[in-house]
Amino acid sequence: MSSRLLKLSAAALLGSVLFASAPAFAEAVLHRGNAGEPQTLDQAQTSINIEAFILKDLYEGLTIYDAAGKIIPGAAESWTLSDDGVTYTFKLRENAKWSDGTPVTAQDFEFSFKRVEDPKTAAKYANILYPIKNAEAINNGKAEVATLGVKAVDDKTFQITLERPTPFFLELLAHQTALPVSKASVEKNGADFVKPGVMVSNGAFKLVSHVPNDSLVVEKNENHWDAANTKLDKVIFYPIDDQAASVRRFEAKEMDLVFNFSADQIERLRGAYKDQVHVSPTLATYYYAFDSSQAPYDDVRVRNALSMAVDRDFLAKEIYSGSQIPAYSLVPPGIASYGEPSKASFAEMSQLDREDKALELMKEAGYGEGGKPLEIEIRYNTNPNHERVATAVADMWKNTFNAKVTMTNLDVSSHYAYLQEGGKFNVARAGWVADYADAENFLALNLSTNKTFNYGKYNNPEFDALMQKSYAEENPEARSKLLHEAEALLSRDQPVAPLLTQADLWLVSNRVSGWEDNAANEHLSRFLSVSE
Amino acid sequence: MLAFVLRRLASAVPTLFIVVTISFFLMRFAPGGPFNLERPLPPATMENIMRTYQLDQPLWRQYVTYISNAVQGDFGPSYIYKDNTVAELIGKGLPYSMELGFFALLLALVGGVTLGTIAALRQNSALDFSIMSLATVGTTIPNFVVGPVLTLIFAIVLSLLPAGGWGDGSFRYLLLPMIALALPQLAVFARLTRGSMIEALHADHIRTARAYGLPPRIVVITHAMRGALLPVVSYLAPCAAALMTGSAVVETIFTIPGIGRYFVLGALNRDYTLVMGTVVLIAIFVIVFNLVVDLIYGLLDPRVRHD
Numbered sequence: 001m002s003s004r005l006l007k008l009s010a011a012a013l014l015g016s017v018l019f020a021s022a023p024a025f026a027e028a029v030l031h032r033g034n035a036g037e038p039q040t041l042d043q044a045q046t047s048i049n050i051e052a053f054i055l056k057d058l059y060e061g062l063t064i065y066d067a068a069g070k071i072i073p074g075a076a077e078s079w080t081l082s083d084d085g086v087t088y089t090f091k092l093r094e095n096a097k098w099s100d101g102t103p104v105t106a107q108d109f110e111f112s113f114k115r116v117e118d119p120k121t122a123a124k125y126a127n128i129l130y131p132i133k134n135a136e137a138i139n140n141g142k143a144e145v146a147t148l149g150v151k152a153v154d155d156k157t158f159q160i161t162l163e164r165p166t167p168f169f170l171e172l173l174a175h176q177t178a179l180p181v182s183k184a185s186v187e188k189n190g191a192d193f194v195k196p197g198v199m200v201s202n203g204a205f206k207l208v209s210h211v212p213n214d215s216l217v218v219e220k221n222e223n224h225w226d227a228a229n230t231k232l233d234k235v236i237f238y239p240i241d242d243q244a245a246s247v248r249r250f251e252a253k254e255m256d257l258v259f260n261f262s263a264d265q266i267e268r269l270r271g272a273y274k275d276q277v278h279v280s281p282t283l284a285t286y287y288y289a290f291d292s293s294q295a296p297y298d299d300v301r302v303r304n305a306l307s308m309a310v311d312r313d314f315l316a317k318e319i320y321s322g323s324q325i326p327a328y329s330l331v332p333p334g335i336a337s338y339g340e341p342s343k344a345s346f347a348e349m350s351q352l353d354r355e356d357k358a359l360e361l362m363k364e365a366g367y368g369e370g371g372k373p374l375e376i377e378i379r380y381n382t383n384p385n386h387e388r389v390a391t392a393v394a395d396m397w398k399n400t401f402n403a404k405v406t407m408t409n410l411d412v413s414s415h416y417a418y419l420q421e422g423g424k425f426n427v428a429r430a431g432w433v434a435d436y437a438d439a440e441n442f443l444a445l446n447l448s449t450n451k452t453f454n455y456g457k458y459n460n461p462e463f464d465a466l467m468q469k470s471y472a473e474e475n476p477e478a479r480s481k482l483l484h485e486a487e488a489l490l491s492r493d494q495p496v497a498p499l500l501t502q503a504d505l506w507l508v509s510n511r512v513s514g515w516e517d518n519a520a521n522e523h524l525s526r527f528l529s530v531s532e
Numbered sequence: 533m534l535a536f537v538l539r540r541l542a543s544a545v546p547t548l549f550i551v552v553t554i555s556f557f558l559m560r561f562a563p564g565g566p567f568n569l570e571r572p573l574p575p576a577t578m579e580n581i582m583r584t585y586q587l588d589q590p591l592w593r594q595y596v597t598y599i600s601n602a603v604q605g606d607f608g609p610s611y612i613y614k615d616n617t618v619a620e621l622i623g624k625g626l627p628y629s630m631e632l633g634f635f636a637l638l639l640a641l642v643g644g645v646t647l648g649t650i651a652a653l654r655q656n657s658a659l660d661f662s663i664m665s666l667a668t669v670g671t672t673i674p675n676f677v678v679g680p681v682l683t684l685i686f687a688i689v690l691s692l693l694p695a696g697g698w699g700d701g702s703f704r705y706l707l708l709p710m711i712a713l714a715l716p717q718l719a720v721f722a723r724l725t726r727g728s729m730i731e732a733l734h735a736d737h738i739r740t741a742r743a744y745g746l747p748p749r750i751v752v753i754t755h756a757m758r759g760a761l762l763p764v765v766s767y768l769a770p771c772a773a774a775l776m777t778g779s780a781v782v783e784t785i786f787t788i789p790g791i792g793r794y795f796v797l798g799a800l801n802r803d804y805t806l807v808m809g810t811v812v813l814i815a816i817f818v819i820v821f822n823l824v825v826d827l828i829y830g831l832l833d834p835r836v837r838h839d
Contacts, residue, residue: 040614122580124567140576194615212613212624214698214789238697242784244680245696249787252687252695413802414563452575 027233028530030512033246033258037213037239041194043179044116047124049433049521050259052176054237057218057525058201059179062090062109062158063170067527069437069518070336071170075104075180075202076158085165085474086133092156097223098182099199099206106152111183113150113160125177128435131166165474167337168438174522175436204230204526213239231514231529250507256530258507263323263385269507276508279323280517283332283434284502285442286324288378288393289456291425292495296374297456300493301365306376306427307497308346308358309400310393316500319388324500330446330490331439332501334519338439338480342487344494355400362401374403380429381415389499390429419455428455431502437520439483443467446495458495533830537823544819548812552602555811556595559804566611566802585611598808607812608805612798618809622791626813628698629783629790633776635706636713640771643714644721645764649752651722652729652760663722670719679712679785696787709786713779717771721764729760758832765832769825773817777810 038051046055056064064074073079076090096104116123117138130136133149149161162169172178182200185193192198196207204226205218216237220230240246243261247269250258261269269277290297290306297303312326329341346354362368378394380386387409394405410418419428432453434441444450447467448459466486473479490496508515514528567581582588586597601608607618616624651663686708687695699705732738733756741751783792791810798806 037613039612042615045614119580120584122577122584124577124581126577126580139580191615211698211789212616212621213787213793214628238787240696240787242787245785245787248680248683248688249695249697252683252691254695254697410563411800413565413800417563417565 028231029234029236030232030257030525030528030530031255032235032237032525033250033255033507034216034237034239035243035246035259036241038216041199041207041210042191043112043176043181044121044123046176050239053259053523054216054218055176055179056203056522057205057235058199058203058207059181060096060203060224061173061175061179063173064524065174065518065520065522067514067516067518067522067524069516069520069522071174074174075109086162088160088162088169089153090158090160092158093225094156095225096202097225098185099201099221099223100182101223102182102184102200103155104180104202105155105183106158107155108180108183109158110150110152111186112180113178114145114148115181115186116177117148118145123177125175125435128172128175128177131162131164131169131172133161133163135163164471166471167474167476167479168436168440171436171438204524205235208234215239226526230526232525235525247507250509253509256509256512260505261507263320263505266321266323266505273507276510278506278508278515278517279503280506280521281325281332281334281501281503281519282521283334283437283519284431285327285330285332285498286389286429286431286500286502287327287330287496287498289419289425289428289430289496290494291428291456292459293457294424294426296365296367296372297426299365301361302367303494303497304346305358305361305365305368305401306397307344307494308354308361309396310497310499311351311396312499313351315389315392319385319392320500323503323505325503327498327501328491329487330496330498331442331487332434332519335437335439337437337476338483341439342484342491344491344498358400368401368403374401376403376405377426378405378407378429379415379418379425379427380407380409381412382409383412386429420452422451422457425455430455430496433502434520439480439487440467440470443483443486443490446490456495458493460489460493463489533827537827540823540826544816544823547819548815551815552599552808552812553595555808556598556804557591559799559802559807560591562799562802566804585609598805602808602812607809610803610806612801612803612806618805621794621806622809622813625789625791625794628788629792630776632706632709632713632782632788632790633772635710636717637772637775639710640714640717640721640775641764641768644718645725645761647718648722648725648727649729649757649760651726652733653752655730660726664726667719667722670715670722673715674781675712675716675779676781676785678715679708679782682708682712683785696785698789709782709788712785713775713782717775720767720771724763724767725760728763729756732756732760735759761832762829765825765828768828769821770818773814773821777814777817 034050034053036050038054039048040046040051041055043055043059046052060074062074062076063071066072075092075096077093079088079090081088092104092106098104113129115121116129117126117135119139119141126139134143134147137143138145138148151159153159180202185200189198196209199207201207201221204221204224206221208217208219210216216239218235220233221227238255246258247261247265249255266277290303292298316322316324316326328343328347331338331341333341346357363371366372367374376397378390380390390407394407397403397405432442432445444467445453446458446463447454448464463486466482470479470482473482504521511530512528513531567578586594598608605619609617610621613621647663651660654660683695686693693708694705697705738751738756741755777791780792780796783790794806795810798810
């Protein structure tokens with residue numbers, strides 16, 4: 001290449017680099033990292049939390065979560081509950097409008113709920129609304145959609161009839177699947193109603209543009225009833241699933257919020273960014289399930305021994321750098337209506353005492369040193385942290401019981417498919433993130449009738465009976481007592497060994513105000529603002 | 533010439549067909565499916581979903597449906613990105629990958645050939661060794677190291693360039709990913725050029741040209757280059773296809789909304805239709821680029837033309 005051409009291209013390169021100038025916006029823009037590309041913007045098809053963040057900024061359900069994670073009125077300004085506890089009557093706000101100016105009506109909610117339960121929609125979270133009368137039957141194709149227990153009494157009054165009293169129903173209404181769609185828009189536009197330019201939303205923001213894997217831009221919805229209090233003009237969601245890339249962009253000051261980064265970065269980031277690093281315990285439990293249909297895991301002593309021998313403090317500190325907390329109960333702390341969970345009896349013992357007791361139990365059961373040899377296989381889904389945890393636990397069991405431990409990992413899809421299809425295993429890693437802030441969501445995993453999520457095939461009629469009673473119990477205190485008793489059974493029997501309570505890791509720039517950590521991990525952009 | 537092109541395009545059809553068929557059935561061997569990923573689903577919900585996406589049909593029927601739709605340009609909906617069809621996703625992402633790939637190819641080709649030529653002309657000098665060492669470094673250091681290092685220096689410490697994204701499409705967003713993508717290929721082109729240029733410079737007709745007193749620049753560029761470029765052109769086809777269809781790694785590091793990641797993400801998420809769509813696309817690119825390269829060959833080397 002001639003030297004002149006070389007000089008020209010060098011000049012062009014340099015010129016384009018220097019040409020970069022950031023235009024000064026007068027508007028308030030929040031650059032929000034969102035950890036992955038949403039699979040859909042249709043609330044009836046949604047299933048993951050990164051979609052929830054976007055959808056809850058675009059749409060508003062009957063109830064919503066405030067910045068502290070508490071349920072407050074959303075599209076409904078008030079509600080009443082009938083004496084028998086099964087009929088809710090919601091009064092919608094007079095001034096609630098869609099982003100195209102048309103009013104939000106009860107018919108919109110009726111249409112939306114029926115759409116979610118319609119089997120043709122194939123909604124993944126249809127079970128969120130199963131407490132509504134006939135919802136489950138409709139979704140299984142055993143009843144007509146029109147029989148769903150929802151009714152638009154008039155344009156602004158919406159009635160929901162439940163199967164039975166459901167104390168946590170208001171929490172369910174804040175779930176992203178319960179967000180309304182505009183009946184007129186869906187009927188007119190069909191599947192295109194989610195596209196920018198077509199979508200009408202009733203939340204604080206409306207959709208402006210969506211470039212998959214690059215950005216999703218929403219702007220303030222002037223027709224929202226609370227638009228005067230929304231301080232942001234624009235929110236740009238960055239769907240970056242590579243955690244390292246997200247952190248780099250935060251450090252380059254291109255993003256104000258980052259959701260979830262690698263735990264081993266906590267120390268370094270805390271050193272550089274101090275309190276912009278948020279480690280927020282959330283309603284999620286990391287546990288190891290035992291297959292109660294396989295010997296020796298059908299023996300409660302073996303399960304307890306194995307569970308006791310795990311040094312949870314080590315896992316929390318060394319592997320997760322403090323981003324997860326040792327857990328001795330399946331239900332995590334932080335659920336307002338439940339309070340302190342019923343922990344395992346060995347929660348307060350020192351680890352050395354636990355190991356001694358574990359050895360005793362194992363000997364009693366006839367395994368380990370001096371008894372039958374222990375050969376354990378740990379299954380987990382492929383992930384560097386799960387691998388470290390499995391390795392550490394394998395080591396603990398080797399050292400305590402002289403067990404031979406092998407490990408098997410599959411990608412997340414195959415791992416859960418295997419467990420869900422009833423595959424046999426010894427010990428399997430699993431995690432559960434609460435769908436709604438109620439202890440029942442965790443405890444129900446162990447119902448003998450729960451064929452999908454009860455991987456360990458735990459079968460305890462006493463436990464089942466307590467849970468059944470809790471569903472019918474109207475008094476919140478009495479109900480909480482029943483659930484605690486049920487959980488106590490789990491803690492005694494250890495069908496699953498709860499290991500850690502997960503935390504959400506957020507990077508929140510100093511530019512952002514209005515942020516509050518909460519266990520429900522609800523962070524509506526309308527309660528946030530940015531300073532220049 | 534035209535007959536040659538038409539014959540090659542005609543033979544592309546059965547090739548594509550075989551590629552699609554093998555990929556289709558191979559994909560289904562992986563356990564798990566696209567719908568029980570983040571959380572396992574209740575059986576009734578799963579049934580609903582399988583029916584909606586026709587995954588409850590026998591495999592051969594799904595295959596026939598897929599082929600008959602594909603020939604009409606309908607590559608099906610994405611199972612994971614439910615608001616889009618595969619054609620839409622690829623259509624939206626391809627321009628980004630192609631633009632990035634084009635500039636990376638340009639940089640790799642021009643940079644590599646230039647450096648290789650210089651090294652060949654100054655064979656065994658210090659310049660030659662340093663260029664070849666650079667080439668070794670370029671091929672050995674993986675781009676998931678080069679990318680973040682470049683970002684650290686230029687975006688975080690110096691704040692000269694953006695750390696990622698496409699932004700408004702201006703060149704400053706392209707610069708770092710382009711370099712990260714081009715570097716290994718640049719190194720390969722440099723080595724190839726040096727080797728074949730050294731050989732070409734020792735050929736008879738070059739000695740004759742020199743004996744005629746032609747200026748060195750003419751000797752190298754007009755006469756030696758044509759022969760020296762043959763191996764480079766051979767490598768160009770797979771290189772161009774790979775660069776243009778996007779590098780999953782570079783696009784992830786710099787969060788470029790291209791299609792490179794769809795292939796990997798699609799496989800991990802068992803998004804059958806998306807993977808098939810990217811497979812078809814890559815196959816088409818490889819076939820087209822091989823054809824183009826064969827034509828260039830004919831231009832460069834008259835001996836090939838008369839076959």
